[in-house]
Amino acid sequence: MPVISLEAITKVYKLGDNQVDALRGVSLDIDAGEFVSIVGPSGSGKSTMMHILGCLDRPTDGHYLLNGKDVSALSRDALAEIRNRQIGFVFQGFNLLPRTTALENVEVPLLYSRPILPAAERRARAMAALEMVGLGNRADHHPNQLSGGQQQRVAIARALVNQPSLILADEPTGNLDTKTSIDVMRTLQELREKQGITIVLITHEADIAAYGTRIIAVRDGLILSDKANAPRPALEDEVAPVPMAAVN
Amino acid sequence: MFALMPVNIRLAVRSLNRNRMRSLLTMLGIIIGVAAVLTMVALGTGARGSVEGEVRSAGTNLIFVRAGNYTRGGESVGIAAGLGAAHTLTYADAQAIAAQVPGITAVSPGLSRRTSVVSGASRAFAPVDGIAAAYAKAYTWNIRPGHMLADGSSEAVIGRTLADNLFGKGFDPTGKPITVRDAAYTIVGVTDDTSDEHNEMLFVPWRKLQAGEGIDYLDYIVIAAEKAGEASRIADDVKTLLRQRHGLASAANGQGYISQQGGGAGRPDDFTVETQAAKALTQGLYTPAAAFALANLPKLDEVTLSEMADTLDRASDTMTALLASIAGVSLIVGGIGIMNIMLVSVTERTREIGLRVATGARSLDVALQFLIEAITLSVVGGVVGLMLGFVTARLIGWALDWPVTVSAQSMALAIGIAAAVGLVFGSYPARRASLLDPIDALRTE
Structure with missing residues (x-):
């Protein structure tokens, strides 16, 4: 059974009298353990796809089966529960809470798990997630005391903390320099390899998409191409020379 | 949640x-x-x-009946008698009140004097009241040391302050002889009342004080109501009773006098009934001012603490x-x-x-x-x-x-x-x- 199964998904936005067809019938299966990169220029519909995959939005038509369950028509709160249990998000802008420790940031999804976990249990699980991304020794740092790469790894720990079957990463390296980008991509690759977590990555950069095991190109609300890919290893010595000023 | x-x-x-x-x-x-x-x-x-x-510190809601009445000077047809100067109240009145007015817990006759009191070498000029044993109940006195005087005896109860003045501070004066206007009494108790007034006084049995002066009238009667809220009703009942007993109830004498108290026709009261509230109100006022106040505020005696x-x-x-x-x-x-x-x-x-x-x-x-x-x-x-x-x-x-x-x-x-x-x-x-x-x-x- 695929983790994700999209069946003829369409999404129509109404902007005044204009009708925008963001997705025009997308069908797609993603199996457990895949690292899928979705690439496309802005306006291609990849963000809309990401919102629907992430249960942040509902399709206008079609069906979305997540772990076999149709989530296309669930209520707002039911979708919140699905997001909490099954999906981890990694955003371009990290979206960490300011003036809040790394540990407390990682704890956030656990606050909304039902039944409610005791505070000690929340703490222990957040700590374990932080250690998984190699930031156990930064637990009490605030985001402004961490580098960009560290912040994004805290965000990955937050995405991991509820043991989701799917991590959705929306331009996770968009705010990072090349070296840090590679660090983050390696972290994501390791999650797939060691824990079998399915990863869907949205990006407009071809060299970032190349870290995936499968690359799906999207244009004008339709899938343009869908190819298996030999993932590019995230090795530091492969870093292309970059100007000194850009090095973190 | x-x-x-x-x-x-x-x-x-x-x-x-x-x-x-x-x-x-x-x-x-x-x-x-x-x-x-x-x-x-x-x-x-x-x-x-x-x-x-x-209300609570008052203990019971007290009603005072005094001999005489305020009158409005020249306009008065009745005898203009000052408060306390009349000889209109008797022990029989007190007995009648106790017997006929319901809702009363204590009635005590009273006589007020200011005179010298002598005990051994000590001497003081003090208010001396002739009272009955029920007075202690009306005022919920604490008597310590000692006990309340008995009716018809030669016992005396002394106020704490007066005792201190006569015998020295904190001295226990029980058993000491005390002489008032050539009559000998024995102190049996000290009242430790909260009011300064009582603490400066000497109390003796009213009969012996009356006998010593050869009189048969009282200056006042103190009545304690069972329930504080009933003071007004009791004051009315007492007034009606006393007007009857004093033969003032007749409305047919045609003098056209309008009583300033109670508003009924007939001769004016030859006594004054005050509830504790009215007494508190007029306390400290000069007699003419008090008379004016009481005359111009009809039914003032019905003012209760609740009002x-x-x-x-x-x-x-x-x-x-x-x-x-x-x-x-x-x-x-x-x-x-x-x-x-x-x-x-x-x-x-x-x-x-x-x-x-x-x-x-x-x-x-x-x-x-x-x-x-x-x-x-x-x-x-x-x-x-x-x-x-x-x-x-x-x-x-x-x-x-x-x-x-x-x-x-x-x-x-x-x-x-x-x-x-x-x-x-x-x-x-x-x-x-x-x-x-x-x-x-x-x-x-």
Whole structure:
């Protein structure tokens, strides 16, 4: 059974009298353990796809089966529960809470798990997630005391903390320099390899998409191409020379 | 939903702490409002408490019958007799009152004198009253050391202050002889009454005082009502009874005199009935002024302590209304301030809300977070207001000489009102936050 199964998904936005067809019938299966990169220029519909995959939005038509369950028509709160249990998000802008420790940031999804976990249990699980991304020794740092790469790894720990079957990463390296980008991509690759977590990555950069095991190109609300890919290893010595000023 | 309360409260405190100045300014309305509420309640209950205290300290509600009456000088057709100078009250009157007026617990005849009292080498000039044993019951006296004098005996009870003057401070004078106008008595007890008046007096059995002077009248009769609220009714009954007994009840004598007391036709009273309230009112007034007051305020003797309480209540009602409007206005303004700042906060933290919703927060979770933040803001304001109100109440109490009581209930009320303001004015921003679209919220910069 695929983790994700999209069946003829369409999404129509109404902007005044204009009708925008963001997705025009997308069908797609993603199996457990895949690292899928979705690439496309802005306006291609990849963000809309990401919102629907992430249960942040509902399709206008079609069906979305997540772990076999149709989530296309669930209520707002039911979708919140699905997001909490099954999906981890990694955003371009990290979206960490300011003036809040790394540990407390990682704890956030656990606050909304039902039944409610005791505070000690929340703490222990957040700590374990932080250690998984190699930031156990930064637990009490605030985001402004961490580098960009560290912040994004805290965000990955937050995405991991509820043991989701799917991590959705929306331009996770968009705010990072090349070296840090590679660090983050390696972290994501390791999650797939060691824990079998399915990863869907949205990006407009071809060299970032190349870290995936499968690359799906999207244009004008339709899938343009869908190819298996030999993932590019995230090795530091492969870093292309970059100007000194850009090095973190 | 409540299991996250500690987390939410911690979040709220942190968020308010982050903008300390802003939080303080926002709380100002609540602070003033709560201070006004507390002051209002403190002054209101204080006034009520002091009246109740007076009623309680009076022990029983006493009624005084005095011989004679105030009259309006030349207009009076009856004999113009000054208070206490008439010889119209008798022991038979006291007995009749005790036998015929219901609701009475004690009746004591009384004679008032000021004279020298001598015990051994000590001598003093003091008020001496002839009374019955029931007097102690009427005034709920504490007699220590010793016991109350017995009717028809030669025993005397001495006031604490007078005893101190005669024998030295703290001396136990029981058993000491004391002479009043050549009559010998033995001190059997010391009254430790709360009133200074009694502490400076000597009390002897009324019969022996009467016998010593060869008279058969009384100066006054003290009556104690069983229930404080019945003093007026008893005063009326006593008046009717005494008018009958003194032959004043006839309405057919055609003199056209309108009694200033009771308003009925007939000859004027040759006695005066006062409740404790009327006595308190005229105390310290010069006789003509008291006469004027009593003559121009018909049925003044029916003024009871509860009516005095009503008067004080009316005064405190005025102050309550004033403070209530201050409280109302500042609580509304404070509430709007909280609503405003919470709306700002929701806008500022749109991304945070988006993140929380994306990671699984339900609408209620978000609403609750902001609602608790609003309530925390208003309750902290409430606590500050409580302290301010405490000081204000004391200051007003001190400046206006007004009794002030700050009770636990009034503090709870003030905090409750503050929390309610936070709840009411925080719910709109909380609802706004809970309805944010997570996609838009995450996109916000």
